[in-house]
Amino acid sequence: MIIGLLGFGTIGAGVYEIIKERGAAEVRYVLDIREIGIPELTHNMEDILADSEVDTVVEVMGGLHPAYEFVTAAMKAGKSVVTANKYLVATFYDELIALAKEMGVAFRCTAAVGGGIGWLTALEKAKRAERITALEGIMNGTTNYILSNMKEKGLSFETALSEAQALGYAEADPSADIDGLDIMHKVMLSANVAYDVSVKKEELFVAGIRTITDEDVKAFGEKGLTCKILGSAFENDGAVAAFVQPTLLPADSMTASVPANFNLISYEAEHSGKMSFFGQGAGRYPTAANAVQDCLDLAAGKKEFYTNESKQIALSNDKVSYRYYIRTTAKSAKALCKEPFGPGYLTEKMSVAEMQAAMVKIKAEDEKVFIAALAE
Amino acid sequence: MIIGLLGFGTIGAGVYEIIKERGAAEVRYVLDIREIGIPELTHNMEDILADSEVDTVVEVMGGLHPAYEFVTAAMKAGKSVVTANKYLVATFYDELIALAKEMGVAFRCTAAVGGGIGWLTALEKAKRAERITALEGIMNGTTNYILSNMKEKGLSFETALSEAQALGYAEADPSADIDGLDIMHKVMLSANVAYDVSVKKEELFVAGIRTITDEDVKAFGEKGLTCKILGSAFENDGAVAAFVQPTLLPADSMTASVPANFNLISYEAEHSGKMSFFGQGAGRYPTAANAVQDCLDLAAGKKEFYTNESKQIALSNDKVSYRYYIRTTAKSAKALCKEPFGPGYLTEKMSVAEMQAAMVKIKAEDEKVFIAALAE
Numbered sequence: 001m002i003i004g005l006l007g008f009g010t011i012g013a014g015v016y017e018i019i020k021e022r023g024a025a026e027v028r029y030v031l032d033i034r035e036i037g038i039p040e041l042t043h044n045m046e047d048i049l050a051d052s053e054v055d056t057v058v059e060v061m062g063g064l065h066p067a068y069e070f071v072t073a074a075m076k077a078g079k080s081v082v083t084a085n086k087y088l089v090a091t092f093y094d095e096l097i098a099l100a101k102e103m104g105v106a107f108r109c110t111a112a113v114g115g116g117i118g119w120l121t122a123l124e125k126a127k128r129a130e131r132i133t134a135l136e137g138i139m140n141g142t143t144n145y146i147l148s149n150m151k152e153k154g155l156s157f158e159t160a161l162s163e164a165q166a167l168g169y170a171e172a173d174p175s176a177d178i179d180g181l182d183i184m185h186k187v188m189l190s191a192n193v194a195y196d197v198s199v200k201k202e203e204l205f206v207a208g209i210r211t212i213t214d215e216d217v218k219a220f221g222e223k224g225l226t227c228k229i230l231g232s233a234f235e236n237d238g239a240v241a242a243f244v245q246p247t248l249l250p251a252d253s254m255t256a257s258v259p260a261n262f263n264l265i266s267y268e269a270e271h272s273g274k275m276s277f278f279g280q281g282a283g284r285y286p287t288a289a290n291a292v293q294d295c296l297d298l299a300a301g302k303k304e305f306y307t308n309e310s311k312q313i314a315l316s317n318d319k320v321s322y323r324y325y326i327r328t329t330a331k332s333a334k335a336l337c338k339e340p341f342g343p344g345y346l347t348e349k350m351s352v353a354e355m356q357a358a359m360v361k362i363k364a365e366d367e368k369v370f371i372a373a374l375a376e
Numbered sequence: 377m378i379i380g381l382l383g384f385g386t387i388g389a390g391v392y393e394i395i396k397e398r399g400a401a402e403v404r405y406v407l408d409i410r411e412i413g414i415p416e417l418t419h420n421m422e423d424i425l426a427d428s429e430v431d432t433v434v435e436v437m438g439g440l441h442p443a444y445e446f447v448t449a450a451m452k453a454g455k456s457v458v459t460a461n462k463y464l465v466a467t468f469y470d471e472l473i474a475l476a477k478e479m480g481v482a483f484r485c486t487a488a489v490g491g492g493i494g495w496l497t498a499l500e501k502a503k504r505a506e507r508i509t510a511l512e513g514i515m516n517g518t519t520n521y522i523l524s525n526m527k528e529k530g531l532s533f534e535t536a537l538s539e540a541q542a543l544g545y546a547e548a549d550p551s552a553d554i555d556g557l558d559i560m561h562k563v564m565l566s567a568n569v570a571y572d573v574s575v576k577k578e579e580l581f582v583a584g585i586r587t588i589t590d591e592d593v594k595a596f597g598e599k600g601l602t603c604k605i606l607g608s609a610f611e612n613d614g615a616v617a618a619f620v621q622p623t624l625l626p627a628d629s630m631t632a633s634v635p636a637n638f639n640l641i642s643y644e645a646e647h648s649g650k651m652s653f654f655g656q657g658a659g660r661y662p663t664a665a666n667a668v669q670d671c672l673d674l675a676a677g678k679k680e681f682y683t684n685e686s687k688q689i690a691l692s693n694d695k696v697s698y699r700y701y702i703r704t705t706a707k708s709a710k711a712l713c714k715e716p717f718g719p720g721y722l723t724e725k726m727s728v729a730e731m732q733a734a735m736v737k738i739k740a741e742d743e744k745v746f747i748a749a750l751a752e
Contacts, residue, residue, distance in 0.1 A: 018505060018647060116648035118501070125494070129394060129668045254640075254654065257630045264630075266654075271394060271661035272492035276654035278630065278642075285647035292505045301677075 001025035001299045004048035004079070005040075006070055007061030008032040011084055011111070014288025015058055025295055028054055031061075031070075045070050049077045056298060058291055059083040060111075068092060075103045082294040084111035084287055090185035094198050094312070097305050106303050108294035113186045114139065114263050116286025117279040118293060123193050124306040126269050132194040134268035136232040139186045141261030141281035142170045142177040143209055143229045148259055150217045151226060157212055169261050169282075179208035180244040183231040191233035191242045194267065196309035203315040205243035205356040211370040212246065216327060219342020220248055220372075226256035227372055232320075239316035243352050246372035248325060318353040322373035330365035333358065346374065377401035377675045380424035380455070381416075382446055383437030384408040387460055387487070390664025391434055401671055404430055407437075407446075421446050425453045432674060434667055435459040436487075444468060451479050458670040460487035460663055466561035470574050470688070473681050482679045484670040489562045490515065490639050492662025493655040494669060499569050500682040502645050508570040510644035512608040515562045517637030517657035518546045518553040519585055519605045524635055526593045527602060533588055545637050545658075555584035556620040559607040567609035567618045570643065572685035579691040581619035581732040587746040588622065592703060595718020596624055596748075602632035603748055608696075615692035619728050622748035624701060694729040698749035706741035709734065722750065 003019070005012055008030050016038075019025050029048045030040040045066075048054055057074035059081060061067055067088050071081050072095075081100070083089060089096060089109045100107035113119045126132060138144050145167075146160040155163070161178070164170035176182045184206045191199055209229050220227050225248040233242040249256040254276070258264045263281030268274050280286035326333060327344030336358060337345035347355075355371065362369050379395070381388055384406050392414075395401050405424045406416040421442075424430055433450035435457060437443055443464050447457050448471075457476070459465060465472060465485045476483035489495045502508060514520050521543075522536040531539070537554070540546035552558045560582045567575050585605050596603050601624040609618040625632040630652070634640045639657030644650050656662035702709060703720030712734060713721035723731075731747065738745050 014647075022505060024505070116651060118498075122494075125669065128672050129398060129400075129665050252628075252633055254630055254633045254635075257628055257633045259630075269665070271390075271665040273656045273659075273662055274654075275492060275656075276652075278650075278652035278654065280649045280651075283649075286649055289505050289645070289647040293501065296504050 001056055001295060002053050003027045003295065004029040004031065004054045004057045006031045006057060006059045006067070008034070008036050009060070009062070010284045011060040011287050011291065014284040015060060015291050018288055018292045019295070024292065025299065045073065049073055054079060056080045056082060056295060058295065059085055060291060062087070064088060064091060071096070072099060075099050075105050075107070078103060078105060080106035080298055082291055082298070083109045084291050085109070086112035086182070086185040086189060090188040090201065093188070093192060094310060097310060100305060106298050107305050108297065108302070109189070110294050111287045111290035113189050114265055114277065115141070115279065115281040115283060116289060117263055117265060117277045118290060119265050119277055120189065120193055120306050122277060123190065123267060126267065126272065126275070127194070130270040130272060132267050132269055133236070134234045135190050135194055135266065136230055137265030137276070138228055138255065138258050138263050139183045139231045139265060139281065140177055140229065141263060142174065144258060144263070144281070145169050145261040146178070147209065147227055147229065150212070150214060151221060154214060154218070156214045157209070178210045180206040180229065183229065183244045187231035187233055187242050187244060190231070191240060192310060193306040194233065195235045195240050196307050196311060197240055198310040198312045199240060199242055199315055205245065205317055205352050207245040207359065207371055209246055211368050213343070213370070215343045216370060221251070223342070224251050225249065226251045228255060228258070234320055236319065239319050240313060241317045241320040241352060242315055243317060247375050248372050249375045317356060318351045321349045321351045323347055323349050324355055325372045325374060326369070328362055328366045328369035330362040330369060332361040332365055333369070377432055377671060378429050379403045379671065380405040380407065380430045380433045382407045382433060382435045382443070384412050385436070385438070386660045387436040387663050387667065390660040391436060391667050394661070394664055394668045395671070400668065401675065421449065425449055430455060432456045432458060432671060434671065435461055436667060438463070440464055440467060447472070448475060451475050451481050451483070454479060454481060456482035456674055458667055458674070459485045460667050461485070462488035462558070462561040462565060466564040466577065469564070469568060470686060473686055476681060482674050483681050484673065484678070485565070486670050487663045487666035489565055490641055490653065491517070491655065491657040491659060492665060493639055493641060493653045493657070494666060495641050495653055496565065496569055496682050498653060499566065499643065502643065502648065502651070503570070506646040506648060508643050508645055509612065510610045511566050511570055511642065512606055513641030513652070514604055514631065514634050514639050515559045515607045515641060515657065516553055516605065517639060518550065520634060520639070521545050521637040522554070523585065523603055523605065526588070526590060527597060530590060530594070532590045533585070554586045556582040556605065559605065559620045563607035563609055563618050563620060566607070567616060568686060569682040570609065571611045571616050572683050572687060573616055574686040574688045575616060575618055575691055581621065581693055581728050583621040583735065583747055585622055587744050589719070589746070591719045592746060597627070599718070600627050601625065602627045604631060604634070610696055612695065615695050616689060617693045617696040617728060618691055619693060623751050624748050625751045693732060694727045697725045697727045699723055699725050700731055701748045701750060702745070704738055704742045704745035706738040706745060708737040708741055709745070
């Protein structure tokens with residue numbers, strides 16, 4: 001295997017290092033705009049595209065552009081693609097898997113979901129023997145770090161976020177993490193693979209943790225509950241629900257006990273029941289190790305994407321219901337607030353779709369609204 | 377793939393059902409001594425051995441004999457073997473993997489460790505990209521069920537065991553579970569695969585939970601600790617430690633929160649850090665699903681065992697140390713009892729090998745002794 005590596009940032013340097021260490025393949029080119037002192041460096045994607053001996057392009061530069069242009073050009077040049085870029089794959093899902101199929105190249109993105117956890121390959125494998133009916137979990141280390149620290153140290157959201165930024169767990173602009181968009185892309189990919197569908201980004205309900213307060217967290221704790229932000233996707237008889245929302249879990253449950261910046265992702269399978277995978281959700285080496293695993297799968301002859309089907313569907317978020325915690329000053333939420341609960345209220349049981357619709361109005365009145373589903 | 381299925385008990389019937397449902401292979405023979413109403417039934421192993429179209433034998437009858445004779449005969453007849461039998465594989469490890477290699481047949485036993493968790497295949501895969509340095513976890517659902525129920529309901533050991541038996545989680549003779557022997561076989565297989573070695577059964581330190589009392593459990597709880605029985609194997613610079621022992625964990629840790637009859641097994645990998653796998657540790661369908669996964673791996677061309685090396689080594693249990701909780705009336709233990717701790721004492725930090733040697737003497741004096749390692 002001869003590799004063109006796109007990007008020599010945190011993940012790229014890890015991929016480079018692990019591949020060299022294992023002697024698993026040859027990294028012939030490393031594309032980066034910076035002057036980095038390695039002999040494989042090139043600033044020109046054409047070098048990689050024009051070298052017919054390069055059979056695999058590993059894209060770990062992140063972002064939509066030029067990652068999209070480079071990945072599609074690589075496929076069109078007959079090269080297989082491994083990427084860790086959830087934003088890219090979720091955004092251009094239909095096009096990328098169609099192009100890979102058309103060109104007869106492999107396309108893998110295991111490192112895009114769960115960092116060091118081989119989540120998408122675990123789903124792919126489980127599906128050989130059984131149907132998946134649910135998937136859910138902690139899919140973002142930054143927000144788990146913030147929520148864990150708020151709970152354990154009684155920190156405000158702002159302080160917990162600053163600590164996460166100081167430790168390099170959160171970006172300078174943390175929006176993708178704290179607003180749930182990173183998790184949204186991971187849920188989309190997971191649901192697509194698990195259920196052989198292609199879901200639409202704009203249909204997912206996505207609620208983040210930007211507005212959670214230490215008073216919220218304290219009140220949850222007093223009630224024996226721990227707040228985690230979960231990505232979820234359920235399938236029943238062809239109907240798929242998919243969403244991202246803060247969720248209140250029993251404090252002694254396994255998901256509630258996930259520490260620091262770890263991830264814990266679970267599926268429910270027809271025969272095996274609940275299976276969960278815990279590991280580093282991000283970081284140079286865990287993520288890089290999964291990108292290398294994808295390369296090794298390709299070298300071992302793997303040619304397929306994780307699924308051969310991708311039926312475009314509309315989401316059915318009306319099929320899944322929760323009682324919600326809601327704290328808001330919005331008048332439009334008044335009818336929902338049934339029962340006092342800490343600094344906010346609990347709603348009656350309502351569907352995710354109903355909350356999704358309600359939140360559009362509520363947010364227009366009160367941008368500090370915070371909601372969390374109460375796990376059953 | 378044409379299969380001869382050995383055993384139509386709990387697991388065997390599950391394998392039969394899943395394979396039929398998926399149309400994944402043909403089950404041509406089912407060997408069982410009973411008269412069961414299925415057309416594939418035979419009482420004669422010769423039928424399977426003599427049919428050259430049978431390429432794979434799936435052994436889910438359990439026990440050492442005649443499983444050993446049947447499995448070796450199958451390999452000698454050029455058939456690949458899939459088994460869920462940890463007792464068999466751990467006992468005849470060197471011989472079975474040598475025979476498989478000699479005959480050029482595949483030999484897989486994923487369902488032998490972790491029930492529905494694809495633990496051995498996860499280890500095998502991780503090792504492609506990185507070194508494993510530690511493995512540890514809850515590997516037995518029966519004892520976890522007993523310990524969870526003792527903690528949550530304040531039950532005595534005897535009552536918790538009876539409940540587990542009534543629910544079918546524990547055998548009429550529960551020794552293999554409660555004395556840690558089932559876990560011992562699982563640790564042996566895990567260590568062998570993770571570290572490319574062959575460890576000797578008689579060298580493992582194995583402490584069970586037969587003598588734990590509700591007073592022990594209550595005292596642990598008051599100190600914020602939860603007792604779980606763990607299987608562990610560590611590797612450092614060629615030295616391997618392996619043991620099974622009750623362990624006191626922080627009550628809010630993930631391992632402490634594993635409920636009912638579930639398993640949670642973790643490894644530490646050089647690059648990915650800690651990775652954990654949670655699922656049903658036993659039961660018809662989870663275990664059967666993993667045996668079917670092994671068959672699917674064979675059908676996809678997998679020919680190897682999980683490792684190509686199996687260096688016979690002596691264990692180095694002197695390299696790993698804990699403080700231990702010890703409750704005993706034995707005089708020989710007096711020097712170890714440093715600090716009162718609930719109904720017993722805590723020792724100073726001592727190696728597993730030291731405790732292993734001490735326990736031989738202590739047990740001769742006091743068969744009701746209970747020990748548990750204090751996790752760091």
